[in-house]
Amino acid sequence: MTNEKEGDYCTVCGGIRPDAIKIRTVLVDGKETGINQLDLIVAGVRDLHLEDYAAIRAELLRWAGEFNYIPTKKRDAYGDALMREYKGTPE
Numbered sequence: 001m002t003n004e005k006e007g008d009y010c011t012v013c014g015g016i017r018p019d020a021i022k023i024r025t026v027l028v029d030g031k032e033t034g035i036n037q038l039d040l041i042v043a044g045v046r047d048l049h050l051e052d053y054a055a056i057r058a059e060l061l062r063w064a065g066e067f068n069y070i071p072t073k074k075r076d077a078y079g080d081a082l083m084r085e086y087k088g089t090p091e
Contacts, residue, residue: 022037022039022040023036024038026038026084028077028080028081029077033078035067035068036068037068038064038085040067041063041064041067042060042082042085042086044063045059045060045086046086053083056083056086057079057082057083060086061082064082
């Protein structure tokens, strides 16, 4: 039996390895905000081929929440920022 953790963790601190973090900065409510794995999030939701605006937005927020903390009070602002990235619209 092995005592290894599942996944790819830092051998020093036990957290996520720094090279696994891929942060891009976008404007959320007018403030530059880093979102980890943004390219993966957008690509993953695009691969779902959703057509409904609300469904796309919900999936973007769900995926983003897997990699990032999204404050409840800023959820709508994050949704706006994620939709801009999804559409490729300048900020």
